[in-house]
Amino acid sequence: MKIYLVGGAVRDNLLKQTVVDKDYMVVGSSVEEMLALGYQQVGKDFPVFLHPKTQQEYALARTERKTGNGYQGFSCDASKAVTLEDDLLRRDLTINAIAQDEQGTLYDPYNGAADIEAKILRHVSAAFVEDPLRVLRVARFAARFNHLGFTIASETLQLMTDIANSGELEHLTPERVWQECDKALSSQNPQIFFEVLRQCQALKVLFPEIDSLFGVPQPEKWHPEIDTGIHTLMVLQQTSLLTDNKAVRFAALVHDVGKALTPKQDWPKHYGHGQKGLPVIKKMCARIKVPNEYRDLALLVSDQHQNIHNAFELKAETIIKLFDKADLWRKPQRLTDLLTCCHGDIRGRTGFEQASYPQAEYLQQCYKLAVQVDVQVIIAAGHQGAAIKAELQLARTLVVNNFKLQLVKH
Numbered sequence: 001m002k003i004y005l006v007g008g009a010v011r012d013n014l015l016k017q018t019v020v021d022k023d024y025m026v027v028g029s030s031v032e033e034m035l036a037l038g039y040q041q042v043g044k045d046f047p048v049f050l051h052p053k054t055q056q057e058y059a060l061a062r063t064e065r066k067t068g069n070g071y072q073g074f075s076c077d078a079s080k081a082v083t084l085e086d087d088l089l090r091r092d093l094t095i096n097a098i099a100q101d102e103q104g105t106l107y108d109p110y111n112g113a114a115d116i117e118a119k120i121l122r123h124v125s126a127a128f129v130e131d132p133l134r135v136l137r138v139a140r141f142a143a144r145f146n147h148l149g150f151t152i153a154s155e156t157l158q159l160m161t162d163i164a165n166s167g168e169l170e171h172l173t174p175e176r177v178w179q180e181c182d183k184a185l186s187s188q189n190p191q192i193f194f195e196v197l198r199q200c201q202a203l204k205v206l207f208p209e210i211d212s213l214f215g216v217p218q219p220e221k222w223h224p225e226i227d228t229g230i231h232t233l234m235v236l237q238q239t240s241l242l243t244d245n246k247a248v249r250f251a252a253l254v255h256d257v258g259k260a261l262t263p264k265q266d267w268p269k270h271y272g273h274g275q276k277g278l279p280v281i282k283k284m285c286a287r288i289k290v291p292n293e294y295r296d297l298a299l300l301v302s303d304q305h306q307n308i309h310n311a312f313e314l315k316a317e318t319i320i321k322l323f324d325k326a327d328l329w330r331k332p333q334r335l336t337d338l339l340t341c342c343h344g345d346i347r348g349r350t351g352f353e354q355a356s357y358p359q360a361e362y363l364q365q366c367y368k369l370a371v372q373v374d375v376q377v378i379i380a381a382g383h384q385g386a387a388i389k390a391e392l393q394l395a396r397t398l399v400v401n402n403f404k405l406q407l408v409k410h
Contacts, residue, residue: 001029003058004084004099004107011095014116015148024058025099027084034060046076061087064130085109092134093141093156094122121145122153132168135160136180136206139196146189152196160200169205177206178288185246191233194253198229209284210253212260217268224350226268228259231348238353239344247294248337251301252344254281258302277302297334300326301341308342311359316401319366320393328367335367362407369403370396 006025013019026034031047039049039058047060060078063086084099084107091097094112106113110124121141128134138160142152152160163169184193194210197203204211214229225231232253239252258277259270278299285295307314307322314322326334343357373395375388383391 001033002027002084002101004101006088006099007091007096010098010100010106011112011116013100014098014113015145022056024056025061025084025087026058027061027082027087028080029060030080031060031078034058047078062090063087064090064127089125090127091124092128092131092137094124095141097124119145119148119150120153121150121156123156123159128156129159129163129166132163132166132172133176133180135163135169135197135200135202136172136177139193139200139202140180140184140187142196143184143187143189143191143193146187146192157196157200160196160202164200164202164205169202172206174288178290181207181288182246185249186244188240189237190240190249190253191237194233194236207284209257209260209280213256216259216262218259218270219268222349228256232256234350235345235348238347239341242344243337243340245337245340247291247297248340250290250294251298251337251341252348254284254298255301255305255341255345257281257284274302274304274306297337297341300334301338304338305342305345308338308359308363309346311363316366316397316404319363319400320370320396323367323370323396324393329371332367332371335364339363366400366403369399373399 004025004027005022007023009019009022031041034047034049035041038052040052042048042050042057046062046064049058050056051058061082061084062076062078063082065075065077088097088099088107088109094110094115096112097108097110098112099107101107115122121138123134138152138156142150181193184190187193194203194207197206198211198214210229210232213232214227216228217226218228218231220226223231225234232255235252235255236249240249243249254277256270256273256277257280258273258275261276261280262270262273281295281298281302284290285298290298304322304326307318311319323329323335326338328335339357339360343360346355346357347353373392375392378388378391378395381391
């Protein structure tokens with residue numbers, strides 16, 4: 001029995017990146033032997049075990065044979081006869097197919113170290129096409145390592161395109177699609193994930209709401225980049241520079257999906273696109289199992305981003321209604337999230353990448369004044385029931401209005 005460190009830990013060591021998880025491969029052992037040594041089996045489909053002390057994952061070396069559709073359609077052989085090379089051959093990318101023994105010696109039968117040096121994401125073997133999840137994984141690695149200069153080998157991109165056109169992507173579970181998307185949203189350049197999916201024709205299958213934005217024009221005066229799809233990915237990129245909050249980044253991704261519903265005769269204008277996008281976002285979130293927290297912020301951004309851009313023109317009463325709609329009295333963090341997304345929207349346009357966003361400071365000040373209105377004073381004045389809420393609304397509107405008047409004077 002021999003134990004090797006494999007996969008991401010070896011790769012990230014070579015890349016001088018922080019190693020988060022350590023996975024181990026066991027060659028020349030069996031389920032019975034692992035259990036006898038005190039390991040706890042956790043893998044149902046293939047033998048994966050937790051170390052009795054460290055709780056780290058140890059998997060028996062295995063080979064897989066395609067037996068059905070999707071990424072679960074495999075039969076697995078984890079017998080003692082499976083070699084290190086056999087196991088590494090079934091992995092997705094050469095950079096993930098390097099092993100290291102307990103003495104620190106590297107085993108690299110498929111030249112992963114050379115591809116790390118050349119900054120290339122390359123498939124290990126023709127078996128790559130058997131697992132449709134790999135399209136998403138490679139797109140995610142492209143996003144994760146984009147800042148290091150990694151690109152996808154053209155032949156690997158071709159195989160990803162073949163998978164996208166084969167119908168295999170439709171067999172992926174919504175949970176796995178979202179899991180890969182969510183991981184991509186935490187990378188430095190999440191827009192690359194969607195760019196790659198579009199390059200290999202997988203975006204229209206997995207995220208048709210985003211794909212349908214490409215080719216939809218916007219007014220050149222406000223959008224020198226013109227194309228709504230390009231703008232959307234620019235907004236995601238700019239928002240990601242402002243925050244690492246994945247819910248905010250997701251809201252940036254879907255903030256303009258309503259523009260795909262604009263009748264062609266109205267192009268390049270998009271009246272009411274924020275509101276048109278709401279059912280699209282709900283449907284998309286339900287389909288790929290997006291967490292409620294992400295969905296709720298995305299709906300709010302779609303609905304209100306035009307109002308927030310026009311903050312200085314809004315009446316005090318409208319500003320308070322906006323705060324009500326966003327439920328900011330109970331969830332104050334939402335204001336920062338909302339404003340960050342809107343700032344990303346302004347910057348996500350050709351030539352506007354450094355644009356300031358005075359609306360943010362203005363609305364934060366309005367909120368600060370409104371939230372300081374003391375409801376106890378209203379109650380002490382003798383107001384009861386529904387009248388308390390009406391008076392509170394009035395008092396909040398008044399302080400915001402006074403603030404607006406002061407700004408006008410100055």
